[in-house]
Amino acid sequence: MENEELVHSLRLLISGLHKSLRKDISESTSLSLTELETISLLYRNDHMLPTELANHTKVSTPSMTQILNKLAERKYIRRKSDPEDKRKVSISLTSTGKKVIENALNNQDNELRGRIESRLTAGEIKTLMKVLPILEKINSL
Amino acid sequence: MENEELVHSLRLLISGLHKSLRKDISESTSLSLTELETISLLYRNDHMLPTELANHTKVSTPSMTQILNKLAERKYIRRKSDPEDKRKVSISLTSTGKKVIENALNNQDNELRGRIESRLTAGEIKTLMKVLPILEKINSL
DNA sequence: CATTATTGTTAGGTAAGCTAATTAGTTGGA
DNA sequence: TCCAACTAATTAGCTTACCTAACAATAATG
Structure with missing residues (x-):
């Protein structure tokens, strides 16, 4: 089982996305x-x-x-x-x-939303939605 | 289109997962x-x-x-x-x-890996793997 | 009642990042 | 050819987003 690889990629992703998000939000709302x-x-x-x-x-x-x-x-x-x-x-x-x-929530200039809408296909967005409950399971407690 | 909701959930998830991950890694490796x-x-x-x-x-x-x-x-x-x-x-x-x-990478006590393996079904893990390239698209550049 | 538990806060510290400025080396044009 | 502009890495100093330990006020419990 190479869950190691999954865990590893997930870590890199979370770390990277977190930095982008933080920057974006602090610029637009200073929060x-x-x-x-x-x-x-x-x-x-x-x-x-x-x-x-x-x-x-x-x-x-x-x-x-x-x-x-x-x-x-x-x-x-x-x-x-x-x-x-x-x-x-x-x-x-x-x-x-x-x-x-x-x-x-509505902000169109929202960096994350922009990335999602410009880089992903409609199908990919759907897949992403499906996976959210799974990620929530990992996150919860 | 209610991508707003998707973006919102994704933000909460990333923020939460980031905190858990950071804590876990710093405890096990002090990095x-x-x-x-x-x-x-x-x-x-x-x-x-x-x-x-x-x-x-x-x-x-x-x-x-x-x-x-x-x-x-x-x-x-x-x-x-x-x-x-x-x-x-x-x-x-x-x-x-x-x-x-x-x-x-191999650490069995790895908190994230533990969560994934104990809380997700094999099918869910598969789905998660499929979604990684999509998340990478959002993360890249 | 007297102790223990819970809720929120204060005080003080630390970690992980940033910008601005510096040093050193490289490149390209008059 | 030589100087101006650029690039790579570093240093110095600051900010932010957390944390733990200690405390005050109130509530619950034996």
Whole structure:
């Protein structure tokens, strides 16, 4: 079995794609990948706790605090203390934050999207879609 | 067309996988992803120039210099000045470096490999292999 | 109640990258 | 032929995106 080769190629790919993505996103939004991911989680979930966000984005809770501080400074999110359990802080997007993520999603100049649409055939894009759930299995937990 | 969704999922995946990978590799080899990638390029190519390595790994040349310094300190690579063009430095792996990359490839405790083999069916692994060239198209240049 | 657990934060550090400037060597045109 | 422009690698110094350890506040549990 030469899964070694698969693992190896996957590593190179992820490393390369990560660098391109990071550069692209920071240029267009001046946010890090994880910051964008945080906003997009909030876009889909209405409100979440810092620990939940940290788990989903795979960063430590102190790191998530920093991210939330930055996003709060820019008025992309708001913090609301939970009256039931005063340790908890409910995080949600402001309307500004919603605009930011909607822009990022729709952005035609988006480098990754441009690459996909200019370099891949319709069939290849379909194949790529099919493989996403598989990659998610590897990524999860 | 909702390529937006595809692009979005791909971003989350790459960000998550990158974090897992980086952690895993640094724990098992105390190398960064790019450092491992550099060694593996040298494993396949016998000798390369710093600029070539920088291009392939998508880092700047000063960053590559740093990486090469670290790898040279550990005696994983050697630098040899090119007599034809004295500006050029030919980089190649030492036998120690070869052992390192061979170990990293074969490592059964390898986290990514473990995930792939324990979580995916044989069919899914096949599909994954098929999609690699497509991802490479996105990654290249 | 007193201890233990959980949530979020602060403080401080590190790793992996970047740009700008430097050194050294090469090439091509007036 | 020689100087201007280019190329290759490096150095210096900075930034960003994380991390761990320690702490304060609150909640749950024996």
